[in-house]
Amino acid sequence: MARRLPSQPPNLPGFSYVRVLGSGGFADVFLYEQNLPRRQVAVKVMLAEVVTSQVRQMFQAEANLMAQLSTHPSILTVYQASVSADGRPYLVMELCSAAIGQRYRTEPLPVPTVLSIGIRISSAVETAHRAGVLHRDIKPSNILTTVYGHPVLSDFGIAATLGEADVTEAIGLSIPWSAPEVLLDETSGTIASEVWALGATIYSLLAGRSPFEVPGKENTSAELISRITRGRPQPIDRADVPPRLIAVLERAMSKKPNSRQHSVLELIRELQAVETELGLAQTPIEVAMDDWALATAADPEDRTRIKGVVTVDPAGTRRRRTGGGGSTSRAPSSTIVRETLGSADTPPQAPPSRWSRALVLSIAACSVLVVALAITATLVLVRVGSSSDIPTVRDLSGQLTQGTVVFTWTDPGLQPDDAYQVAVGDSPPSIQRGTEFRVDAKPGERVCVTVTVNRDGRTGQPSAQKCVERSGGS
Numbered sequence: 001m002a003r004r005l006p007s008q009p010p011n012l013p014g015f016s017y018v019r020v021l022g023s024g025g026f027a028d029v030f031l032y033e034q035n036l037p038r039r040q041v042a043v044k045v046m047l048a049e050v051v052t053s054q055v056r057q058m059f060q061a062e063a064n065l066m067a068q069l070s071t072h073p074s075i076l077t078v079y080q081a082s083v084s085a086d087g088r089p090y091l092v093m094e095l096c097s098a099a100i101g102q103r104y105r106t107e108p109l110p111v112p113t114v115l116s117i118g119i120r121i122s123s124a125v126e127t128a129h130r131a132g133v134l135h136r137d138i139k140p141s142n143i144l145t146t147v148y149g150h151p152v153l154s155d156f157g158i159a160a161t162l163g164e165a166d167v168t169e170a171i172g173l174s175i176p177w178s179a180p181e182v183l184l185d186e187t188s189g190t191i192a193s194e195v196w197a198l199g200a201t202i203y204s205l206l207a208g209r210s211p212f213e214v215p216g217k218e219n220t221s222a223e224l225i226s227r228i229t230r231g232r233p234q235p236i237d238r239a240d241v242p243p244r245l246i247a248v249l250e251r252a253m254s255k256k257p258n259s260r261q262h263s264v265l266e267l268i269r270e271l272q273a274v275e276t277e278l279g280l281a282q283t284p285i286e287v288a289m290d291d292w293a294l295a296t297a298a299d300p301e302d303r304t305r306i307k308g309v310v311t312v313d314p315a316g317t318r319r320r321r322t323g324g325g326g327s328t329s330r331a332p333s334s335t336i337v338r339e340t341l342g343s344a345d346t347p348p349q350a351p352p353s354r355w356s357r358a359l360v361l362s363i364a365a366c367s368v369l370v371v372a373l374a375i376t377a378t379l380v381l382v383r384v385g386s387s388s389d390i391p392t393v394r395d396l397s398g399q400l401t402q403g404t405v406v407f408t409w410t411d412p413g414l415q416p417d418d419a420y421q422v423a424v425g426d427s428p429p430s431i432q433r434g435t436e437f438r439v440d441a442k443p444g445e446r447v448c449v450t451v452t453v454n455r456d457g458r459t460g461q462p463s464a465q466k467c468v469e470r471s472g473g474s
Helices: 053-069 101-102 110-129 190-205 223-229 244-251 264-277 300-305
Strands: 015-023 026-033 039-046 078-083 089-094 143-145 151-153 307-311 359-364 397-401 404-408 419-426 431-433 436-440 446-455 466-469
Touching: 015 039, 026 436, 039 078, 053 078, 053 110, 053 307, 101 143, 110 190, 110 264, 190 244, 190 264, 244 264, 264 431, 397 466, 404 446, 404 466, 436 446
Parallel strands: none
Antiparallel strands: 015 026, 026 039, 039 089, 078 089, 143 151, 307 359, 397 404, 404 436, 419 431, 419 446, 446 466
């Protein structure tokens, strides 16, 4: 099929046209130089022949969404939006490279690189979900790279709010990375379908092709739809991809939405567990943070190690913070959100959670750290009963290593869907699959941990509490 020629670049006040960057089904992207402040920018311009009232509304929605979300370090920054003199809407955006979306088909990306990209882009999607927004077009070509090598998610052009997703018709479906229920027109998008798309995208970066592409065979749209809705992903022909990562991606691409990870955050945790298994430093979760948490830092250096709490109510309903802004400055990559139960705004509906749980999350740059944050509010973990058939951790041990307390234990016999609930003191527990848990301890601090196995929403007997104290001088 012959590719169309790019449209004529518009004359934009304050910008000088340089060259064409790319073309899509609804818009062209041009390189311009902004006069003040002087910098090169990418300008996405809608095609005149497709500018209808519906497309104009879609474009305006994209501009608003990108402005609200682009403070996230893994979401493309939008500087401004307007309409050119010839009536074409346009976005002025951060100039990024499309290298990731091109490179993965020509050379294998290293597993650590793919894990880092997957976690950062998933963090962007989780942030969008917390703002009540579905992306609905997650795929490798929508992952760009900043001048500093940071992956960012672009193109929210067919995004929809969580409440509108089931009644909003998607324009421009990307078949190879679309979930079966989307292709079967059972829904236009859900959190579960976003998990599927993320799994398919991470798979593609590893395999060099989309999950249901068969090298040397017909890969038409009809063939791909048939394979996605009926078959299994093609095996990844790489010896360096660990079986656990393959299992994580296969779960994300389960045919049944309820069999997938129940949130993007859960997918991120499983990807981090693979990093730990490979001996890699965990890529930090980047989820938008409430302003109040910044004030809790005792000194400027500690602002890079802000702690926070994520809570999920028994029905699985995520509470999102109110507000939002259009600032284009990037947030620190080591911060994390605090979500509270009882928010006054109406929350978007997430899929039912398999566990009633509260997660304590803490991110420290380039470290594997999970630290409890003392808060004044009372957070309750709802235990959904216990049973004698659930194994108990009995050999919990702890050791101080360079200011970090490392707790370890032996797998007591977990089943594939089991998880550990690790509680630090009286704080709500963290959910994980690994048998190692690290806590950053201050001099003179005594850290106590218990580990409990969670199976199908039921918790077993907790382990005996293990405490390690860091002396005042160490």
